[in-house]
Amino acid sequence: MKENFEMIAKTFYGLEEILAAELRTIGAKNIIQHNRALSFIGSNETMYKANYLSRTALRILKPIIKCKVQTPKALYKNVKKYEWERLFSLQETFAIDTVVSSEYFKHSKFVALKVKDAIVDRFRDELGERPNVDVDNPTVRISVHIFNDTCTISLDSSGDSLHKRGYRTASTAAPLNEALAAGMILLSGWDKGSEFIDGMCGSGTIPIEAGLIALNIPPGYLKESYGFMKWKDFDSELWQKIKDEVEVKAKLDFKIIASDKSEEAIAATARNINSAKLSKHITIEKKYFDEQKSNAGFGTLIMNPPYGERLKEDDLNQFYTEIGDTLKVNFTGFDACILSASMSSMKKVGLKTSRRLTLFNGALECKYHKYELYRGTKKKFHEED
Numbered sequence: 001m002k003e004n005f006e007m008i009a010k011t012f013y014g015l016e017e018i019l020a021a022e023l024r025t026i027g028a029k030n031i032i033q034h035n036r037a038l039s040f041i042g043s044n045e046t047m048y049k050a051n052y053l054s055r056t057a058l059r060i061l062k063p064i065i066k067c068k069v070q071t072p073k074a075l076y077k078n079v080k081k082y083e084w085e086r087l088f089s090l091q092e093t094f095a096i097d098t099v100v101s102s103e104y105f106k107h108s109k110f111v112a113l114k115v116k117d118a119i120v121d122r123f124r125d126e127l128g129e130r131p132n133v134d135v136d137n138p139t140v141r142i143s144v145h146i147f148n149d150t151c152t153i154s155l156d157s158s159g160d161s162l163h164k165r166g167y168r169t170a171s172t173a174a175p176l177n178e179a180l181a182a183g184m185i186l187l188s189g190w191d192k193g194s195e196f197i198d199g200m201c202g203s204g205t206i207p208i209e210a211g212l213i214a215l216n217i218p219p220g221y222l223k224e225s226y227g228f229m230k231w232k233d234f235d236s237e238l239w240q241k242i243k244d245e246v247e248v249k250a251k252l253d254f255k256i257i258a259s260d261k262s263e264e265a266i267a268a269t270a271r272n273i274n275s276a277k278l279s280k281h282i283t284i285e286k287k288y289f290d291e292q293k294s295n296a297g298f299g300t301l302i303m304n305p306p307y308g309e310r311l312k313e314d315d316l317n318q319f320y321t322e323i324g325d326t327l328k329v330n331f332t333g334f335d336a337c338i339l340s341a342s343m344s345s346m347k348k349v350g351l352k353t354s355r356r357l358t359l360f361n362g363a364l365e366c367k368y369h370k371y372e373l374y375r376g377t378k379k380k381f382h383e384e385d
């Protein structure tokens with residue numbers, strides 16, 4: 001019988017609902033939404049699938065200790081009680097990540113040190129020796145989360161953050177996080193079967209994620225290792241079965257277009273698309289956005305334009321007004337979604353929004369607006385359709 005346990009999936013602010021839907025499709029149960037995280041119940045199969053298939057998750061954690069702590073001593077005691085020697089051996093290594101928001105514990109480094117001491121002392125007491133810490137490539141990555149006096153200690157089944165898909169070999173200034181780009185696409189309502197354009201593609205993250213989604217290529221298809229692969233209970237047959245079950249599409253019968261005005265951005269996009277193995281599915285064009293046009297009649301455009309460090313406010317306002325004009329004239333019938341950290345410039349787009357969300361690009365608060373660019377009224381569009 002499959003053993004079920006609790007897991008926590010971490011994500012970006014604003015993507016919790018999308019991730020909940022992704023987890024539901026892979027069979028997760030009892031999904032509860034939190035801020036930038038979800039908890040759910042599932043088996044090893046659910047855990048492997050969550051790592052391999054969910055596009056908006058950053059990490060999948062497996063809680064092993066939950067306790068109330070108000071002092072370093074209490075933390076030490078609770079951690080030392082756990083049978084760590086059953087999880088990894090003296091020859092293997094561990095690392096500790098901490099997130100602390102508590103009136104009782106002010107410094108996350110101090111918390112990490114206490115947890116490390118407790119684990120090391122447990123090994124010394126039980127086996128006479130201690131295992132080593134390896135921050136970069138540990139056998140077991142341990143996540144410590146303390147919120148006020150509630151402490152959760154988990155095993156990190158992902159290892160490296162899941163947004164690192166492995167295709168980004170070239171970068172331009174301010175590339176989007178891959179999981180955020182995937183979340184923006186899933187939030188846009190794109191049908192995965194009609195034209196898709198990013199007219200300011202930078203290093204190509206949005207069109208690459210769109211290609212992966214449309215072809216049903218798992219976000220983890222290039223990744224060679226996950227944290228859970230080093231665990232004692234790793235089931236390689238189950239892992240292989242999960243990978244074999246995915247049905248990837250061979251080709252698309254619509255266009256995905258990545259364009260940018262910059263030579264450097266186009267070169268980075270081409271390199272990344274190549275390492276993502278999507279060269280035959282994505283069209284790359286060096287173009288200014290106002291030269292970009294679609295005759296497809298409908299489709300989806302998603303982009304994150306520059307938002308200002310280098311542009312003066314007046315120029316920025318003018319730039320966003322022009323984006324609005326191009327959308328109106330050149331993309332009739334499209335849904336367009338724009339992510340920007342410049343709230344005032346977003347108002348200059350001058351089109352009616354059909355959806356407004358707040359997302360975070362790293363620590364930067366952004367607005368994500370959707371515009372439905374119907375020809376005439378909504379009703380008329382549907383009649384023509």
Ligand SMILES: C[S@@+](CC[C@H](N)C(=O)[O-])C[C@H]1O[C@@H](n2cnc3c(N)ncnc32)[C@H](O)[C@@H]1O
Nearest residue numbers: 175176200201202203205260261262265288289
């Ligand atoms: C914030 S970056 C996009 C980052 C991208 N989403 C990524 O993940 O790498 C904005 C991009 O817009 C491009 N850009 C700025 N003005 C443009 C214009 N008028 N037409 C086309 N591209 C433009 C810049 O060259 C830059 O690559």
